[in-house]
Amino acid sequence: MKRLLLIPLFVAVAGAVFFVPKLLDHRNVMKVGVVVPLEHEAMRAIVSGYREELEAAFGKQVKVKVQNAQGDPTLLQTIVDSYERRGYDIIAPIGTNTTRMVLQRTRAPAIVGLDVLSSVGGDSERVTGVVELDLDPSLRLIHQLFPRLRKVTLLHSMAENMGRQAAAFMERAQAEGIEVQELSVQSLSDLYTVSRAIATDSGLLVILKDHLVVSGITSVARAAEERGIPLMTSDEGSVRNGGGLTVGNRERDIGRQGGSVSVRILCGEAPGEIRMEPVRDVVVFINGRALEGQGLGVEAVKKGAQQLGYQVEEVDVPAARP
């Protein structure tokens, strides 16, 4: 008998789950759902810029919901399904994989991919967004700063599109006469050992936009310092945590550009008619303290960056402990 009483309790809970969110939904408000695949400082900056742009354009008439899957693929699926059920006007996933999942799993009318490959949507008319920066600025800066460089070490993981990006980097570098030592890791626990395997004749350590390796950037930075070679990373956050320099977009700018694309869609433009482009502003982020330890002068980097027409920003670094 007592067990049967659980049935109406279950019905009440199920009813609350189904109906409360619908009651709380504001009918006249535009709804945008951001899908964040994992917890990362760069993702937070993208979301911040995105939200800022939308709220500047629409104020309280737009509701931006942000859900983070914490690196869990099953949770990511559930979040994406939830956004489809709630009839969001735009779904904004961060990253190529997440955008592909949204495209495959939903019939959302507009998908704005943030920091994605230009080919992510294929022929779909529902997809647009902000393209990730390609390798050109990084390679140009390497040539500018290290004209006599003969060998670089490329450290990457096996996550997401790293294999493809690493292959592209190696092909470009080798075409320009630079030998590439490839070091790959499959998990964070391998990072310490692998990062100590840098070749003695390597002149530069390079990390691409690689969330797994960036998680252990402090360890990699120490390895670069021990070897006395510069560490070139791929985002502002990793420079702050020990990388010497990077050339890329401000993550916040990626979010802002994604936000302005979303504003155009909410004002009536079709996603398929909005060209996918990278952020125009290319910035060289410098960690002066790390660069000195890695054997490269800050002024030389600044001069080289300015000659290429890139903006330069010195990132704030926490003071070293006494």
Add this chain to the structure above:
Amino acid sequence: MFLQHVLEQSLAFLPLTLGVFLSFVVLKTADLTVDGSFVLGAGLFARLVRAGVSPVVAMGGAILAGCLAGVGVSLMQRRGRISPLIAGILALFILQSLNLLLMGQPNLSLLGYPTALGARGVVQLATLALLGCVVLGGMVVLLRSRLGLHLRAFGSNATLLKLMARPPERYRMIGLATSNGLVALSGALTAQMNGYADLAMGTGVVLIGLGTVIIGMQLAHFFGRGEGAPLAPLAGAVVGVVVYFTLLASLVEVGLPPVFLKMTLGLALVALLLTSQRRLMQEVLA
């Protein structure tokens, strides 16, 4: 639509749940190869479809690959040389490299390629339901057969099999091959639904499988269907996977921050285990 999404996820993970049920509950073997077999199924499916193979044949290939992984694990455990727990972990290590070699790269997109599930919506749900019925029906037939009896005997008392002049290792191999084949099938289904296969997509799926089995077995005992109905735990596992994904979707729907989700689900399972009868705990965790 809530129900559609929950059912789709549940049906895609049903083979995995049944596979974990077979290894952990029937064979009483803690097989952690699941995370690797899941990716193996997804990766091989993606590779074959991108090479022009029919999706149905590709799914068959994925299942076969999973079975082979199960055979490999059973050979490691043969005659107690390596404990099941260690063998599963070692197999997982090996599969991490094997999966990457098989896929050629960490991520394979399936957007624009044909799937075996049909158009998203009712058609996909119906296809998944049909597949779920076939898999479940197969499991019922297996467990009610003489082979199923021997598999259960292996889990309960392998010595009894020896006394009956039946080689226990044969049943270990059949059981683990079937279990991992089912897990690989789940991987292939998930890859089709998500539009890609990724090396990291198997992380934590063994916990999902265990969680659904625990929920299901607790429900089976709760409603008084224990020893008198041998297939009750299997039915419970099916209900368990639906309950798990309903709970997950509900927590996301009511707005619980995802950072608390895993903790909430974990605590719910702890509560279930603490209130369960000792026999249930022994069945799952022995």
